[in-house]
Amino acid sequence: MQKKKKHKNGILLCCIVWLLFISVMPSSAAQNLNTMKVSLDLKEATVKEFFDAVKKQTNLNFIYNSELTKGLSRITIKSVNQPVRFVLDKVMQDTDCMYEIDGNIVTVTYQQNGKLRKLTGIVLDDENLGIPGVNIYIKNTKFHTITDMQGRYSIEIPTNECKVTFSYIGMKTQDILFKKGNENIKKDIKLVSDTKIDEVVVTGIVVKKKSSFTGSASSFSGEELKAAGVQNPIASLKSLDPSFNVLDNSAFGADPNHLPNIEIRGKSSMLGIRDELSEDPNQPLFILDGFESSLQAIYNLDINRIASMTILKDAASTAIYGSKAANGVVVVETVKPKTGQLRLSYNGSMDISFPDLTSYNLMNSREKLEFEKKFGKYSGKNASATDIVAWDDLYQKHLADINSGVDTYWLSEPLRTGLNHRHSMYVDGGSGGFMFGIGLNYNGVNGVMKKSDRQVYGGNLDLIYRLGKLQFTNKFTAQQTNYNNPTVPFSDYALASPYYKKYNEEGEIDKFLADNKFEGKIGNPLYNDALNSRDETNNLTLTDYFMAEYTPLKDLKIRARAGLTTSINENELFFSPEDTQFAEYNTLKKGLYTYKNVKQTRLEGEFTTTYATVLKDVHRINVSLGGNIWEQKSVLQGYSAQGFPSGDFAYPSFSNGYVEGGHPAYSESLSRSVSGYLIGGYSLKDRYLLDASYRLNGSSVFGSNKKFIGTWSVGLGWNLHNEQFIKNNLSFINYFKIRGSIGNPGNQNFSSSMSLTTFNYSFASYNYFGMGTVLTSLGNANLKWQTTLDKNIGLDLVLLDNRLNLNLDYYHKKTDPLLIAIGLPASSGVSSYNTNLGNQISKGFTGMVQYYLLRDFEKRLTWSLRGTVRIEKSKLGGIGDSLESLNDFGQTNKSVKRYYDGSDPDDIWAVRSAGIDPANGRELFIKKDGTYTYDFTNEDEVVVGNTRPKAEGTFGSNFSYKGFTIAATFRYRWGGKSFNNAVYEKVENISSKSISTFNQDKRALYERWQKAGDVAMFKNIIDASNTPMSSRFVQKENTLTLESFSVGYEFDPIFVRRLGVSGMRLNAYMNEIFRTSTIKQERGSSYPHARSVSFALSFTL
């Protein structure tokens, strides 16, 4: 039964895909031009008879000069239910008449001798560059052409008076009236941008006018992105749009090789379901030039290559990505070569970044020793007499060292000032039907930690070839990324005690900071760092995107695309045998080499037919029918070897063998999907808007019984500014749109293997019967797609002569059921099982406001203020006790995350604390019933806060005068809480063992309880016992950061032209330069945060 259904879906989908390929004939679409149809059978009729017959069937009124039409020949026509235009064209084509339809009035004019004249010229944009593909036509006639690649056009028009329309998406449509005349005309046309704000929405498949779009999306041009910073496009986007959330990573700070975690409008998935080769299930989908891409590719993308970035947030805007769109979509378009003579543009930038250690609050050597003494390290409980003496000797030794001036600031040891530079060059040009662009770019980043760098070399070749109504585009990109990570984490330095010396008396670095009976062996991070250990990664990515477009009619576009991306990622990790971690190892096992190779291939093909037209000037219709086919395959291979001789023998051939019990690793994952979609948009008089879509998706990721799913979306909008009552009465409103959408996008960032039951050979158990196979995973063949019911309501408002812009959006996303790994009683035979269960609701509000205090185009003076805000909440439901094992895990593994119905997954769960009892220095806990106790139990856990801020956003200001610009963006986070791990680990929870080994937070010395009566935040200084997680460590986290500050100057064009340059610009940026927070917490435990200053130069020859 199930199987049958599966096939039915398959057949339906395939039919849609097939329809696209076989049914797209120009004529079939052209018939939609007019809905009015007529059936005629006239023989030798007069013109009047003909018009009357048509009028009868269509209610069209004909206005014509009866004198002139008298001379026309008799009409013989037979038509069965044909569009009225078709019939009119047929009748008129042999006459000297032409007609125009406006509403239900047809005006018939007579032209002398049916003569034509030639109209030629070029259509230019604001920058005086030719615009290819501009539609040029006379309304409701057969006269139509489009501009070539240089923007040139040539069209024959009637000799009598006629109105020619020039239209191009994103530009204001122009109607130009040509008076009666016989001469050929040469006329250059300049089109201007449509509206002031984000005129178009690039969905990756269609480019839509923003004013007729009901979805929630925001677009940013390459220039806008660069104005926010040049380091990478992700960082810039974060400053520009409040819904684009780059999660704060307190561990990896400014590590250039650590990709950020990104969310658009919160999470749609539960944690946990992620394997080595799959992506973060909450990560948005990235589309690069129309093709699915990866976070890594966007992160590495040279910001100068970006023409625009669009964030699609709600169901209506992400509709075409259907089953992959639940987390939102980021669409990136790269620059296209422009026509004209050869141009060369160069962009270069240089950053200086320096580590930000202000969040660290570590003891100096004297404080550390004093703390140790108070803690009781040297008093040796139950120690023998000789030991007591030895302990004291150790204390005296440390004290003597400190008195001689030893106070090592280990934190600064692995750090440096990072110097980074980027260069990118683009040469483009072309003529006739051919255009090309060649780009080269380099990005060299030296992280603020030594041995941490990232180098990206890229090249790209863009070709466009145009042949009549056909256009071919090919974009090829090659990119090599090499990076190194430090082998000694920053935390090792943060842990080293300051009374140890960096160098011994001979000026050498000791292998161990301490090597004695009491303190044990403490490895010296500097020693390990000086070894030939390494962590290197090389990645080569090749991408080729090909696109063919055919425009048989001005309203119809047929497009086929194919993309191929292949990447090879190789990682080598080597730990020298000298490394202190191997101190206790057998000589034959010292040293470790690990090799990992991941190959990934992604193939994508798509076919779309788009038809867009305006009927009778009031009905704007567009319809896209398309299909997509996609495959991604990843293969991981690797091995580890151990046992290396000391010295420069860092390659696997020097090893003693595989790691004991280890074997070569191999795993692969393959995802495939097919889809067919139909998207339609309709607007009435540019006032009432409707978008709707349906997409049928098939994917290999989900259960063999649930491979197909349909996703849909509906959007409604109302352009109030086009209503008369606003136009007439409220003229301060320039733009006012209310829109809403609903849909059910899905998420398929999951591993294919979840739906499969798999077996593996167990080699250890060979017997008379041969080998045996055992179950490795129990798949769920009924695993359903995870879809999210996504509702959005928003408004866009522009007021006061375009001075005030406001965008507000409210969204409500319900993912039901979730795809989660639930715990089961062990008697089920599995400990966890992937299934569809429970739901998660994320709702929130985003707002953007911009106000121009000054705006004088004449003087080239603008000054604006802007602000953004995001408010978000999530809630889990319907999971019951199925995640109890996860909660138990959290309790035993020191996590404050719990999963219960009705709770927010970002909640912090802990037992409430009443603080430290001044009488005895012990912590008092508050039980669930409100009574106090010294006895901790997890039973008393309650929600004590939420890590997600109540509000987060940015505010800032831009000022520009003549060529000079200055901009600042601040980020604020308000109302969130955080479990302060630094305090938990470095102020309390200091065990007798770790006291010697690790440096601690100053507060351990100054703010812990010492004697009866002390009112202290932290427990008894000599208490080495384990402190449970309580609300005492949960603190408010309100922060304010100066995210970016930039100053720029655009040189006077007249001045630079003398230098032979057509434009030149200089910018300086500062990122993360200032930060203040209510929580004092170490940030960047594995890699410190950094502040940076950049300088950028760009010019065009």
Add this chain to the structure above:
Amino acid sequence: MKLNKSIHVIAICLVINTITGCSEWLDYTPKDQQIENQQFSSRQGFYAAVNGVYNRLTSTILYGENLTYGALDCMGKRYNTGTDNTRTAYLWAQYDYTNKSISANINYIWGNAYATILNVNVILKNLETRKNILSTKDYQVIKGDLLSLRAFLHLDMLRLFGPVYSRKADALAIPYNDSEDAKSYTILSAKDIIYNHLIPDLTEAEKTLKEADPVLTEGVLSSDSENGDNFLRYRQLRLNYYATVLLKARAYLWAGDKKNAAIEARKITDDPQIKSRFPFVNPDKLLGNTTDPDRAFSTEVLFGFYNTNKSNIYISTFDGANLSQNSLLQPRGNYIDLLYSKADYRYASLWTQYGEFYNLVKYKGISIDLKKPPFYTYLMPLIHLSEAYYIASEALIETDPGAAITYLNTILNARGLTQIAANTQASAVIEEIQKEYMREMIGEGQIFFMMKRFYLGMADIYNAESTNNVVASEARYVLPLPESEQTNR
């Protein structure tokens, strides 16, 4: 026209291709693992899966240690486990189930047993959905072997975690996992488990095996076939027909159902062919043989498992000459002299004297020709023929004492012992049977279950750990269900 037609034909072909291809194209088969479809696409695949399941028993978490000579025998007070309270064996012997290490072990045992059961269920499901791949004989043998294994594992979990049956037959015990679905199974009472699940599974197994098991026609077949296809040989390594019947007797006896236990046990003891199929051990070959003695009494083993690690068990656990007190397991001094008479074949073949102490040599390695080691080299017994006689004797002692004593004497006789008198009192017979379990099944975990069944206190002859008296208590005999079972319900 002609061209047009052929274009149409091509187009139609393409459409049909795409339609059928679409769905298949989305079926993903990973190459780094074997998926269900591939696994059960051949007879070899089925048998490899069956072998895999039986091999899981070999794990030290299950019968490779814990459920034989390890945890169970420690709980059955078979060894002096010393006083070191960090030693797992000691903790088992103290029944300290709340101890972290013990509760972790309990969790592993439970989890592994049920994971093995899930393996069984997945094969059983495929057995039904892909019947056509196998011959009727293969189908029946696999089905019988697996149903029986499922019951075997459940019975042991019931005996470990369930109540003392004679006291609380209706108390909640364990769940019975009988499908390949990942779901939460209800915890059932001991009675429910036995009568509504275990016995039906075993009856079904018995029925199918009776029709197909080669052991009934060709015997145990404990040697390689000439063509290398051993799937239907080595029947002692599978829960064959006889093992299944005895298992049923074991289950009835656990439920105190003596009438049915006797019926099942007598199907074996009274089988005319049993003596030839499973002959008693030959003392001439066993005693005095120091090179390759059959210490497993392999000819009498109805079911056992293949463990290449067997000789290491002796080296790491029982070798008194080379092991420190902390790793050694041995009974208290003189205990063996108390339990065995010197004439007992088992005394001479299973134990070596070491001062007042005795080392268990049951699992000691033997000198063998590595190219062709005898079948018993790697065999660890789990079900003995003798148990059929013990069960028959115990079950009949009230109703037919004459027959009961005859059954017991058959075994005593086969072990070189003097028979007990025909007029021996029932209680003395029972005591002798209990002693027989202790003599016969050392290192196999059954002794703890026997003691739990009788709700015995452990003192004197029943305690090889010390001379202390350990009173019977449910807290000792009933293991708590692990945390992993109780959460997520």
